[in-house]
Amino acid sequence: MTAFLSLLLAHIIADFYWQPTAWVNDKRRKSFRSRYLYVHVGVVMILSYVFLANWSNPFPALLIGIAHGLIDISKLHFDKKGTAAWFAADQALHLLSIALTAVILTSHLNVEIENLKLWLQTPRTLALASGVLLCLSPVSFLVGILTRPWREELEKLAPNADDNLANAGRWIGMAERILIFVFVMMAQFSAIGFLIAAKSLLRYNDKGVGTEIPAAYISKKSEYILVGTLLSYTFAIGVALVSKILY
Structure with missing residues (x-):
């Protein structure tokens, strides 16, 4: 080492x-x-x-x-x-x-390989790996499916609204869920509150949005982001708590 x-x-x-x-x-x-x-x-x-x-x-x-x-x-x-x-x-x-x-x-070499095999096969390692992987793409897909009706409603309100970076929301969500997973595993629940507070400062802002965007779109977009964020956090906390029990 x-x-x-x-x-x-x-x-x-x-x-x-x-x-x-x-x-x-x-x-x-x-x-x-x-x-x-x-x-x-x-x-x-x-x-x-x-x-x-x-x-x-x-x-x-x-x-x-x-x-x-x-x-x-x-x-x-x-x-x-x-x-x-x-x-x-x-x-x-x-x-x-x-x-x-x-x-x-x-x-x-042989000893290290055997140690690696033993480490990979322990319940703690499997629980951590499964929890981290679940917090990434699977939860992203699940949140995407659950929020699809609101996303389609927003697209109808403003079909030409190009106000999102490509895949930015997905990457932000995965980063947040990994942080939450780590905080729960470390029993630092107050840090999750700090993360939520920090996210609230960056909520969807209507300043600078062009006049061609309907006012209803701006309001509903904020609610859409809030729903998606809360769903993402809830699933991340749930996965982390289960992983912690199995750890």
Whole structure:
């Protein structure tokens, strides 16, 4: 675990703190031909070597640096727009390379695999994973189905009202439900009240809405958002409480 955390810290510093924006932009333009790519890999190697503090064995740091460079080159080749999906995949591969290197260093591969299997099969892990996953897409679909009549009514009132960011409500809802799930699992129920209060400050505001939008639409849109929010919170709290019982 110490080796993994040391390599993880080196990765975080090298990737997010000691990599100037100019280096990133140059890498995007020139890919593997960018000299900053190799400077960055060198920084990863040096930090990994220093944090591991295994002065007689530089090979793990070299291995991490090579893997880091190959992953970055692959991302630069396939990810032309800097999407969130490729960012997540890139970081997941970096974490995987760090974990494999840490396991090789400790020479406990079989033990670690067995421990991982045991951890994944515990009721606590299964309850947490099921609860988190339920709070994401399933509850989103359920809330969407329950609020569909009001959404259709709003569309009839203002068919051309383009006042929502694409999928923004879905992502906001998932983020809120995950926060609520964490708060319930930690028995921090007062934090849920703080979240509700913060959300109330950002309720649908009619200021700046064009005159072509009917007044009834504005009022009903506020009620629609409130209903959706309360349903989302209720389901999240319910799922979290069940998960807490099974935990």
